[in-house]
Amino acid sequence: MENLDLISILGSTIRLSIPLIFTALAGLFTERAGVFDIGLEGKMLFSAFAAAVAAFMTGSPWLGLLAGITVSVLISLIHGFASITNRGNQIVSGVAINFLASGLTAVLGQAWFSQGGRTPPLAASARFTEIVFPYAAELRDTGFIGRFYANIISGHNILTYLAFLAVPASWWVLYRTRFGLRLRAVGENPGAVDTAGISVTFLRYRATICAGILCGCAGTYLAIAQSAGFVKDMSAGKGYIALAALIFAKWRPVPVMLACLLFGFLDAFANFMQGKSVPGIGEVPVQIFQALPYVLTCVLLAGFIGVARPPKAGGVPYVKER
Amino acid sequence: MSTASVPLPNWITYGLMPFLNLVVAFLISGVVVWFIGESPLDAVTLLLQGALGNGEGIGFTLYYATNFIFTGLSVAVAYHAGLFNIGSEGQAYVGGLGAALASLALDHYVPWYVTMPFAVVGAAIFGAAWALIPAWLQAKRGSHIVITTIMFNFIGAAMMVYLLVHVLIVPGKMAPETRVFLEGGQLPKLDWLIAMFGGKLGPAPFNASFLIALFMCVVVWVLIWRTKLGYEIRTLGANPTAAVYAGIPYVKTVIITMLISGGLAGMMALNPVLGASARLQVEFVGGAGFVGIAVSLMGRSHPLGIVLAAILFGVLYQGGDALSFDMPKITRDMIVVIQGLVILFAGALEYLFRPTIVRVWQRFGKA
Numbered sequence: 001m002e003n004l005d006l007i008s009i010l011g012s013t014i015r016l017s018i019p020l021i022f023t024a025l026a027g028l029f030t031e032r033a034g035v036f037d038i039g040l041e042g043k044m045l046f047s048a049f050a051a052a053v054a055a056f057m058t059g060s061p062w063l064g065l066l067a068g069i070t071v072s073v074l075i076s077l078i079h080g081f082a083s084i085t086n087r088g089n090q091i092v093s094g095v096a097i098n099f100l101a102s103g104l105t106a107v108l109g110q111a112w113f114s115q116g117g118r119t120p121p122l123a124a125s126a127r128f129t130e131i132v133f134p135y136a137a138e139l140r141d142t143g144f145i146g147r148f149y150a151n152i153i154s155g156h157n158i159l160t161y162l163a164f165l166a167v168p169a170s171w172w173v174l175y176r177t178r179f180g181l182r183l184r185a186v187g188e189n190p191g192a193v194d195t196a197g198i199s200v201t202f203l204r205y206r207a208t209i210c211a212g213i214l215c216g217c218a219g220t221y222l223a224i225a226q227s228a229g230f231v232k233d234m235s236a237g238k239g240y241i242a243l244a245a246l247i248f249a250k251w252r253p254v255p256v257m258l259a260c261l262l263f264g265f266l267d268a269f270a271n272f273m274q275g276k277s278v279p280g281i282g283e284v285p286v287q288i289f290q291a292l293p294y295v296l297t298c299v300l301l302a303g304f305i306g307v308a309r310p311p312k313a314g315g316v317p318y319v320k321e322r
Numbered sequence: 323m324s325t326a327s328v329p330l331p332n333w334i335t336y337g338l339m340p341f342l343n344l345v346v347a348f349l350i351s352g353v354v355v356w357f358i359g360e361s362p363l364d365a366v367t368l369l370l371q372g373a374l375g376n377g378e379g380i381g382f383t384l385y386y387a388t389n390f391i392f393t394g395l396s397v398a399v400a401y402h403a404g405l406f407n408i409g410s411e412g413q414a415y416v417g418g419l420g421a422a423l424a425s426l427a428l429d430h431y432v433p434w435y436v437t438m439p440f441a442v443v444g445a446a447i448f449g450a451a452w453a454l455i456p457a458w459l460q461a462k463r464g465s466h467i468v469i470t471t472i473m474f475n476f477i478g479a480a481m482m483v484y485l486l487v488h489v490l491i492v493p494g495k496m497a498p499e500t501r502v503f504l505e506g507g508q509l510p511k512l513d514w515l516i517a518m519f520g521g522k523l524g525p526a527p528f529n530a531s532f533l534i535a536l537f538m539c540v541v542v543w544v545l546i547w548r549t550k551l552g553y554e555i556r557t558l559g560a561n562p563t564a565a566v567y568a569g570i571p572y573v574k575t576v577i578i579t580m581l582i583s584g585g586l587a588g589m590m591a592l593n594p595v596l597g598a599s600a601r602l603q604v605e606f607v608g609g610a611g612f613v614g615i616a617v618s619l620m621g622r623s624h625p626l627g628i629v630l631a632a633i634l635f636g637v638l639y640q641g642g643d644a645l646s647f648d649m650p651k652i653t654r655d656m657i658v659v660i661q662g663l664v665i666l667f668a669g670a671l672e673y674l675f676r677p678t679i680v681r682v683w684q685r686f687g688k689a
Binding site for chain 2: 082092098101102104107117247285303
């Protein structure tokens with residue numbers, strides 16, 4: 001395989017990993033606080049739609065990002081209201097959010113723009129476009145390192161760099177702040193946190209809001225950075241892959257990034273391999289690469305590659321008086 | 323004082339509260355329709371006319387309902403054991419393979435009533451097989467069934483696309499589907515049933531799998547409330563620790579429950595594959611597995627409730643089709659919105675009105 005191919009595969013690996021990283025980090029916050037979040041997919045889709053509509057109406061990608069985050073936080077609050085305040089089933093609530101997202105974005109998109117659920121294509125000024133680092137153009141033709149700099153370090157949009165900043169930031173919040181300590185504690189033993197005089201409800205709400213912000217970035221990235229508008233059901237299962245990555249990373253921030261990069265790489269590699277044949281084997285069906293993240297996660301869950309131990313209080317609504 | 327522990331009479335818990343939740347879900351759906359700029363009342367009228375106005379509409383409604391009865395039962399059986407089977411979608415998809423293989427093998431040689439039992443068993447076995455690994459992972463390895471069944475939905479989808487594109491496709495054809503089954507591999511239409519009520523079925527694909535679905539409702543009712551296994555399943559669902567303490571084998575019960583659940587989901591494939599299109603196609607399940615979650619929640623995991631909820635969703639599906647034809651602004655996706663709202667209010671927010679109802683009940687009801 002030639003270097004050129006490797007560089008382009010790595011470049012598209014990064015592009016495909018960004019929504020996964022944001023979304024998996026979102027799941028990290030809620031799940032570490034003891035709230036299951038199947039609705040990541042739906043939040044991503046809602047925020048993609050909101051970002052595309054806002055960017056189209058205002059012509060500003062930043063207002064698009066704001067709209068994406070706002071809507072995603074609102075949906076997170078609905079999830080919180082159902083699963084924290086009303087002590088409803090968290091999984092059912094997540095499933096409901098995914099349905100609502102898939103339906104409502106398509107219905108509103110069709111009603112407002114009449115383009116089969118799409119939003120109108122965005123002008124370049126209404127999108128987050130690529131940032132070219134200094135000397136990238138000059139270094140493009142100077143060997144492997146130059147190409148690496150030009151195509152992998154440079155040449156992404158601002159949200160990409162934000163995603164890679166969000167990883168250490170999440171680590172710092174979760175492991176080096178008081179809020180993070182309490183957040184992790186509330187996912188393991190909410191009773192102890194409550195006894196210490198800290199509100200379980202408020203902590204969990206704050207965790208879902210963090211998740212909403214991150215999912216909002218993911219959706220915005222899909223709609224106005226990676227593509228130029230919203231397409232019906234454009235999240236296409238990425239929320240579930242992110243969930244798989246979260247489990248694969250055993251609910252820790254830096255491994256989350258690595259797992260997302262791995263799953264992004266599988267996706268990029270599958271695209272690259274389409275229609276090509278491997279010597280001795282022939283054409284490898286693309287479905288194998290599509291299924292691989294899920295298979296790997298199941299193998300991990302089976303306990304064959306270490307043990308994935310979820311937060312202990314995950315999925316259990318907290319009842320104060322017992 | 324907390325209201326969570328105050329007992330309420332059954333007619334409130336199983337009648338009034340679900341009803342109120344449904345009303346809210348439909349009111350909000352109405353708001354969405356109004357927001358788009360159409361009249362909710364006109365929309366409801368069109369929807370009901372399209373779903374129940376003539377024999378063909380009723381045929382389509384019951385055809386959709388058949389899918390949802392199977393998947394609803396599938397979700398419900400698992401739910402009784404405290405397991406949340408989100409994988410009915412994938413199990414139904416793989417179940418289609420079992421049904422289709424039976425038809426492909428037999429349709430040249432025997433009439434449909436010989437093929438049918440093989441197709442039923444094939445669909446059930448393939449569906450159950452797709453639930454086996456998640457069940458085993460849950461029972462033995464303690465990995466969460468929700469996560470593994472989601473993963474298996476995607477793995478199943480990838481596998482089925484591969485099989486249809488590379489293995490089962492008719493050579494020389496472009497469409498990823500099997501050949502059309504002959505008469506011996508199809509389930510007969512139930513036009514006589516509609517004709518009994520003076521309607522005409524027309525092209526609606528309402529077929530014998532509806533009767534199989536109703537039969538399975540009875541089987542599930544007997545299983546859950548009249549057998550030892552059913553008792554064990556319900557005990558496990560109510561309190562796993564107590565169940566194990568009472569000597570109920572956890573691993574065995576979880577796996578058997580999930581096999582039954584997967585089998586029921588797999589049998590859903592009979593309806594579209596053998597009953598309607600007479601071939602196995604990509605994506606033939608079309609979200610029916612997820613609708614099963616809503617149906618099971620609304621029907622409170624009871625076969626009778628599931629049949630009623632499935633018919634309601636059948637009305638929504640068929641009526642939604644008719645509606646999108648007459649009101650182009652309201653696309654089929656509106657059904658998905660309504661589904662989401664029903665799941666949200668009947669499922670996740672099921673206790674939303676409980677505190678209020680308890681207060682009203684304490685003041686007026688007991689007097």
